[in-house]
Amino acid sequence: MILKLYEKNNSRRDIDRIVEILNNGGVIIYPTDTTYAIGCHALKERAIERVCEIKGVDTKHHLLSVVAHDISNVSEYVRIDNDTFRIMRDLLPGPFTFILPAGNRLPKIFKNRKEVGIRIPDNNIAREICEALGAPLLSTSLKVAVNEDIEYMTQPELIDEKYGERVDLIIDGGEGGTELSTIVNCMDGELEIVRQGKGWI
Numbered sequence: 001m002i003l004k005l006y007e008k009n010n011s012r013r014d015i016d017r018i019v020e021i022l023n024n025g026g027v028i029i030y031p032t033d034t035t036y037a038i039g040c041h042a043l044k045e046r047a048i049e050r051v052c053e054i055k056g057v058d059t060k061h062h063l064l065s066v067v068a069h070d071i072s073n074v075s076e077y078v079r080i081d082n083d084t085f086r087i088m089r090d091l092l093p094g095p096f097t098f099i100l101p102a103g104n105r106l107p108k109i110f111k112n113r114k115e116v117g118i119r120i121p122d123n124n125i126a127r128e129i130c131e132a133l134g135a136p137l138l139s140t141s142l143k144v145a146v147n148e149d150i151e152y153m154t155q156p157e158l159i160d161e162k163y164g165e166r167v168d169l170i171i172d173g174g175e176g177g178t179e180l181s182t183i184v185n186c187m188d189g190e191l192e193i194v195r196q197g198k199g200w201i
Helices: 012-023 045-055 082-091 124-133 156-163
Strands: 002-004 027-031 036-041 065-067 096-101 115-119 137-141 169-172 182-185 192-195
Touching: 002 012, 002 156, 012 027, 012 036, 012 124, 012 169, 027 045, 027 124, 036 045, 036 156, 045 137, 082 096, 124 137, 156 169
Parallel strands: 002 169, 027 169, 065 115, 096 182
Antiparallel strands: 027 036, 036 137, 065 137, 096 115, 182 192
8 A cells, every 4th residue: 555745744644544553563664865664663573573574684683773753752762972962963864874772662672782773864754754653663774686676666656566565554755765874883982884875974
């Protein structure tokens, strides 16, 4: 099922419908400022397991990332020192994933992890969903197989062909991008770029 949303002036009924799906443990595909992503309510463990199964990743070894509305929401789920906070404040919203020490408000699936990725994308649709949900989204970018047409990552209609039967809703926010976020490791109090993507520091 595809639902069309816009950067501004979305109907409250459409947003409430998405929130209901997420609160019920549903999985969505939605636009960010980089690629389309698979997401669910970040505090619902079974939904997280579904997302990881769709992506084909191991929850024990794959970096799990959450998408939040703003930095004030992030501070509830990770530990941020003052220097890192200032850097994030200057760069976000934007195409970055910051690896930070995990807090204790995340579900059990995060418990044995020392780190979690944090995203605040420069995309109003993604942030509007998080704000209405009142919680972050567990999020991972769409996976494109070797020799697969890149359009399956960027066109909502083609995304629906591939994933429509595996997720509860696909949000059409227009043509998506193909560049991934820049991953910045902040675990040791210093910034280390571990993957150069769309964002530049």
